Amino acid sequence: EKEEAAWLAHQQQLKASLLRSISHDLRTPLTTIGASADLLSSCALSQVQQSRFAKGISEEASWLKDTVENLLLLSRLDHDEVRLDKEMVDLDEIVEQALAHVNLNVKKHPLQIEIGPDCVGFLDGRLMVQVMMNLINNAILHTPEGTPIQIKGMKKEERVVVDVIDEGPGIDEKQRACLFEPFAQKSSVFADGRRSMGLGLSLVKSIVEAHHGTITCLNRDPGTCFHIELPAVGEEYETSDFKY
Incomplete structure (x- = not known):
């Protein structure tokens, strides 16, 4: 009780x-x-x-x-259980759809896209488009105009590996400790929003973990890399508990 x-x-x-x-x-x-x-x-x-x-x-x-x-x-x-409608999807198609709906300021950044020809996974395509949109928007909002954004994808054994890389100012340790938490307040500026409602990165983490995948944030010199690993195979219809 x-x-x-x-x-x-x-x-x-x-x-x-x-x-x-x-x-x-x-x-x-x-x-x-x-x-x-x-x-x-x-x-x-x-x-x-x-x-x-x-x-x-x-x-x-x-x-x-x-x-x-x-x-x-x-x-x-917010439901206790959400059914993932999985099918075999190409990562390059997911990235293409995401880029068609991201912040218009994406045009001010050189895009470097490297997706392996065999980068195919058994995923919920609609949710994965949302993941890529949020990560790309995050890079657009928090890096200077003219700096490149890289999107890399490859198949590594039974996993799909995705990296979204920018050359911005990076993320300090205080932000990294609670980077994927929702509802960030303005007194603690998170990487997924210039306003206080920090939903984007938290949703990304929820969706990735619902696919039994992992996401980590790595500092680079300069910039940041969001590294995702997802299973390339799985059940066609899968019910998963989202922990948000």
């Missing part, structure tokens, strides 16, 4: 943290979008000013889209 009460209290704490994050974080981009739209429609602005306001609207809308997608996925993971 004590364990159940503690678990329920923990769930309530997570929900309260999520609601606080939503109320604060969604208000800011919505206010920015509304103010920018009003200025664009009511003021005589120069071409440079119009471009700046339009860019701001685009960036805030993109962040809102990513946040909503993560929240929708979180609602799915």
Whole structure:
């Protein structure tokens, strides 16, 4: 009974943290979008000013889209059991789909993609696209423009190995200790969001572990590497407990 009460209290704490994050974080981009739209429609602005306001609207809308997608996925993971609909998928197809939906600022980074011809795994393709989207967006948001982002994939025996590598400032030890925890507060800036709602990397970890895989964060000189290993084979339909 004590364990159940503690678990329920923990769930309530997570929900309260999520609601606080939503109320604060969604208000800011919505206010920015509304103010920018009003200025664009009511003021005589120069071409440079119009471009700046339009860019701001685009960036805030993109962040809102990513946040909503993560929240929708979180609602799915909130069930006690989630069925993974696995099939044989090519990693290059997953990366291609992810790149079609990531932050538009990806165009400001040279992309280096190296996927082995036999890099095929028995995975839930839709969830793995979300994994790649979050990792690529993380690299885009936290590295200087013009620095390369590398995506590497290979088959190593019975495992699919994926690396997402950037050349940003890296992650200090305090951040690394709780890097994959959800609901980061602004007083502790995590690598998966410039605002306080840290959902992206936590969702990545949940999805990878649901596939019986592992994810680690490695510091490089310079930059960071997120290293994922996933089983290449498994049962076609598998029910897995998501621990979020």
